[in-house]
Amino acid sequence: MDDRDAQLREGAERLALTLTESGMQRTTARVMTALLFSQQETMTAADLCEELKISSGAVSGAVKQLIPTGMIERVPAPGSRRDHYRFRDHAWATLMGNQNTLLDSMWNAAAEGIKAAGKESVAGRRLDEMQDFYGFMQREMAALIDKWREGYDAGMR
Amino acid sequence: MDDRDAQLREGAERLALTLTESGMQRTTARVMTALLFSQQETMTAADLCEELKISSGAVSGAVKQLIPTGMIERVPAPGSRRDHYRFRDHAWATLMGNQNTLLDSMWNAAAEGIKAAGKESVAGRRLDEMQDFYGFMQREMAALIDKWREGYDAGMR
DNA sequence: CCGAATGTTTACAGATCTCTGAAAGTTCGA
DNA sequence: TCGAACTTTCAGAGATCTGTAAACATTCGG
Known part of the structure; x- marks a missing residue:
């Protein structure tokens, strides 16, 4: 089961690399694929920091690029003060x-x-x-x- | 007439910039657009050096990237020892x-x-x-x- | 074969980009 | 209005990328 997770994480990183090679910024791509391959419906900035081992500043920057393109969205999370992010349909x-x-x-x-x-x-x-x-x-x-x-x-x- | 040439050169640079922004390397893009906007049928490496104010090494590197993608081709130039390059049809x-x-x-x-x-x-x-x-x-x-x-x-x- | 004319490779310096860490800003419950 | 919980911004360190110059390779006329 943990093995499955490792495979998913690896797949996410591999795709991020491909995207980077065709012009997307490294961190932006990694954030995007992390959300895409996640088994959670949404992830918080803190989740992303931990999963990708990057600072909150880097997450903030990536999210700022991703949202206007329509790839991800911020979803209101009742009962949590944290921002939650989700890979968008379509x-x-x-x-x-x-x-x-x-x-x-x-x-x-x-x-x-x-x-x-x-x-x-x-x-x-x-x-x-x-x-x-x-x-x-x-x-x-x-x-x-x-x-x-x-x-x-x-x-x- | 010289004015027209200036406009063409500027157009070439502008397009190269756009291409750069969407992932292509700067010099590679500049070489490509120079060939695209040139009023000559083909250009030599020396032509490109002069037009773009870059070293021959840089031209060599760009050409090396461009040829395998099919964007440009090397054409044999009878009577000249220099390599001539041309933007490909299609x-x-x-x-x-x-x-x-x-x-x-x-x-x-x-x-x-x-x-x-x-x-x-x-x-x-x-x-x-x-x-x-x-x-x-x-x-x-x-x-x-x-x-x-x-x-x-x-x-x- | 030689050597001049070109083309290619590469070490390195400069430019650019990207993250981090910390400070500043925002939001919200109490 | 305060302060805790987060997020955003930003200066600067570090990593990466890029182009030059020069050494090296190749090609071709003689």
């Missing part, structure tokens, strides 16, 4: 949805480049392909995420 | 395609977690949703990229 879909803003800036970067270079130029042609691609992705990704949401909610019933 | 589609390996590791992380936690547990239910989501995305993303490729190639004709 967090992954939210996360991927946020990527849309990135898609957006890519499209914009291409558009601005075309304005400066002209469509009929060496750079213009490259940027045109880029714009086409990101325009397409932007439209389709939003639809795709909705499709998953619907399918998942339907399966729940 | 590079963006390739880049997004590579994300599939990330989707894959997310799915795997979820699967391993479920194995350790059991499906019918607090963590198990969270991981089950995660696995469902990434399984879905993996299947659909590949299809989406193909769809864009087809559409774009058709438009070319």
Whole structure:
């Protein structure tokens, strides 16, 4: 049983590492995966400090980054003065949805480049392909995420 | 005209910054966007050193990262001993395609977690949703990229 | 083969990022 | 309004990352 717990903790750390490698901050990723893999419904800041062996300041910083992205939420805990945190339902879909803003800036970067270079130029042609691609992705990704949401909610019933 | 060039260079730097913020290394991003926004078909390492004011070692390192991802390629330059680099066609589609390996590791992380936690547990239910989501995305993303490729190639004709 | 022209690797210095620890701030029950 | 229980902020130490310079490797014309 303790063995199971160790495996979970290890899995959490491994995923955190992957996320770190693709750009997320180390501590932020660790806090997120700790909440994801926890067998408790919610965890307090103190729980996170102990589990991850980090200071309360570090937890506070990570939480501050995570909440606005919609990955975790603060839940009121009746009878406790401590903040409780929970990994949100559909967090992954939210996360991927946020990527849309990135898609957006890519499209914009291409558009601005075309304005400066002209469509009929060496750079213009490259940027045109880029714009086409990101325009397409932007439209389709939003639809795709909705499709998953619907399918998942339907399966729940 | 020189003004146009300045705007292009600025656009390149701005995009590099965005990319850096979402996890790409600074110099790698700068080399990539320099090639993307360049009005030349290809650039040599020396061109990149001058344009970006960085050492040849830095260029070498960036190129080493970029080539395996499929974003740029080395092109043989008849009559020149120098290596020439070019931003690849469909590079963006390739880049997004590579994300599939990330989707894959997310799915795997979820699967391993479920194995350790059991499906019918607090963590198990969270991981089950995660696995469902990434399984879905993996299947659909590949299809989406193909769809864009087809559409774009058709438009070319 | 030699040696000039390039490309690659690497030790190290500087820049940057990230945590900690402690002080300051907030909240809430009494 | 006080003070205990927490959380947030922040300066600074330490760890990490990054780019340079120079040594080393490679390539190719002659």
